[in-house]
Amino acid sequence: MKKNMIEWILETTTDRMTEQRKSNQRKTNKFERLHHRIDDIIKYCNSCKRLWQKNRKMMSREYEYYPKNHIPIMGKKKEKCPRCKE
Numbered sequence: 101m102k103k104n105m106i107e108w109i110l111e112t113t114t115d116r117m118t119e120q121r122k123s124n125q126r127k128t129n130k131f132e133r134l135h136h137r138i139d140d141i142i143k144y145c146n147s148c149k150r151l152w153q154k155n156r157k158m159m160s161r162e163y164e165y166y167p168k169n170h171i172p173i174m175g176k177k178k179e180k181c182p183r184c185k186e
Contacts, residue, residue, distance in 0.1 A: 142166075144173045145181040152181040 103111075142153045151166040151173065163182055 139175045140177070142171065142176055143179045143181070144176040145184055146178055147180055147184040150181065151176065 141156075142151050144151055149168055151171050153164050155161050155164045165181070165183075
């Protein structure tokens with residue numbers, strides 16, 4: 101039995117829409133995990149009001165500091181940086 105044109109359109113659009121929703125959800129999950137990971141790595145110093153992190157690269161500097169107001173501080177752990185501890 102042949103399908104009506106309306107039935108065919110409904111079936112194909114719902115399939116496409118579910119696939120799009122699934123792919124969009126995968127994309128947002130990927131960025132959400134990245135966001136939480138970065139918030140755990142970068143810390144905020146109350147004394148000097150800067151964001152800092154332990155340097156992950158093989159460089160001469162042990163810690164990396166970011167300029168003031170360069171990255172939002174919301175969601176970052178508050179911990180004194182090594183410069184202020186000394």
